[in-house]
Amino acid sequence: MKTIGYAAQSASTPLAPCHFERRDLRANDVAIEILYCGVCHSDLHAARNDWGGTVYPSVPGHEIVGRVIATGPEVTRYAVNDHVAVGCLVDSCRHCDQCHHDEEQYCRHGYTGTYNSPERVTGENTLGGYAKHLVVREEFVLRLDKGLDLAKTGPLLCAGITSYSPLRRWNAGPGSRVGVIGLGGLGHMAVKLAAAMGAHVTVLSRTADKLADALELGADELLVSSDADAMAKAANRFDLIIDTVPVKHDINPYLPLLDIDGTLVIVGQVGPVSEPSTIPMIFGRRRIAGSLIGGIAETQEMLDFCARKNILPDVEMIRMDQINEAFERMERADVRYRFVIDMASLPAA
Ligand SMILES: [Zn+2]
Ligand SMILES: [Zn+2]
Numbered sequence: 001m002k003t004i005g006y007a008a009q010s011a012s013t014p015l016a017p018c019h020f021e022r023r024d025l026r027a028n029d030v031a032i033e034i035l036y037c038g039v040c041h042s043d044l045h046a047a048r049n050d051w052g053g054t055v056y057p058s059v060p061g062h063e064i065v066g067r068v069i070a071t072g073p074e075v076t077r078y079a080v081n082d083h084v085a086v087g088c089l090v091d092s093c094r095h096c097d098q099c100h101h102d103e104e105q106y107c108r109h110g111y112t113g114t115y116n117s118p119e120r121v122t123g124e125n126t127l128g129g130y131a132k133h134l135v136v137r138e139e140f141v142l143r144l145d146k147g148l149d150l151a152k153t154g155p156l157l158c159a160g161i162t163s164y165s166p167l168r169r170w171n172a173g174p175g176s177r178v179g180v181i182g183l184g185g186l187g188h189m190a191v192k193l194a195a196a197m198g199a200h201v202t203v204l205s206r207t208a209d210k211l212a213d214a215l216e217l218g219a220d221e222l223l224v225s226s227d228a229d230a231m232a233k234a235a236n237r238f239d240l241i242i243d244t245v246p247v248k249h250d251i252n253p254y255l256p257l258l259d260i261d262g263t264l265v266i267v268g269q270v271g272p273v274s275e276p277s278t279i280p281m282i283f284g285r286r287r288i289a290g291s292l293i294g295g296i297a298e299t300q301e302m303l304d305f306c307a308r309k310n311i312l313p314d315v316e317m318i319r320m321d322q323i324n325e326a327f328e329r330m331e332r333a334d335v336r337y338r339f340v341i342d343m344a345s346l347p348a349a
Contacts, residue, residue, distance in 0.1 A: 002021055005346070008054075010056055028139070032134045038159070039323070057127075058127075061130040063156075085142040093108065105293050114129065145304065145307035151340065162186055163194075163267065164298070164302040164305070165302075182244035184244060185313070190242045195219065238257050239259055241258060243268060245269060314338070
């Protein structure tokens, strides 16, 4: 199937239109017309080879929402015109212990990413959702409830599940006290989801500027992390802190805020953070953990939860040809809170 998308041809060139082909449908494949695709920080890092290993041409995009346009002969879960979504995973080994208990993101043999991964059958580099069409095996396709606003749903597939999974793993809910560091694409979803689960939610921010935004998103309060007195008073106050800061930063000020057995979960920065002191860990059995997106079953659970509770990200819609400008604005954190590309703006292949 011929399609068109936006690709980076090298680490230093802007994204530009690119014609390419999606594979012929295999027995279990679903062909999707992409309607919307969210813009994730990882897309920018991949396009610019910030983490190394980018294969060019690179078509980013893993917050994909669309409509089924064809199915392989053995597909049972989806039919033409169904509204569907695809997140960060398009395949895994499907046989290891992790895959068997629905955590394909931790597949022992490595998951297949929606972009920049070797496809499991052909070895070809996968190309993501900044395109008109996508072909994915049905086990990695998510179902969208009719009630969800498709234009806003995309960011749930990465920012949403990345926040949802640790909130579930560490039992956020009524009576639990959750802190969220950073109020970007990830952080604003963490606040909305934790509040919807019934937790008491505090946004941790360097200044009080974001108080009104935090309350509007559903937080109960804002703690100013540059205020030493306020931070001292907040000692032992949290069961769980979700750290969404996407760059190297100092986590030491946050550890004493955790209660005994509390956990700080890092979901933003992939790479080094400042050297943590073990003192709060030893004197309080506090933990530092990380968490990577979520499995397919949990992603479906999250989408169903969001449909039921009417939780959607705050998005800014852009045309495909505005993507390079959007990358620059995202780097400056100049977006509330996620860009979504309207694929109707991309001409037909
Ligand atoms: Zn992402
Ligand atoms: Zn596996």
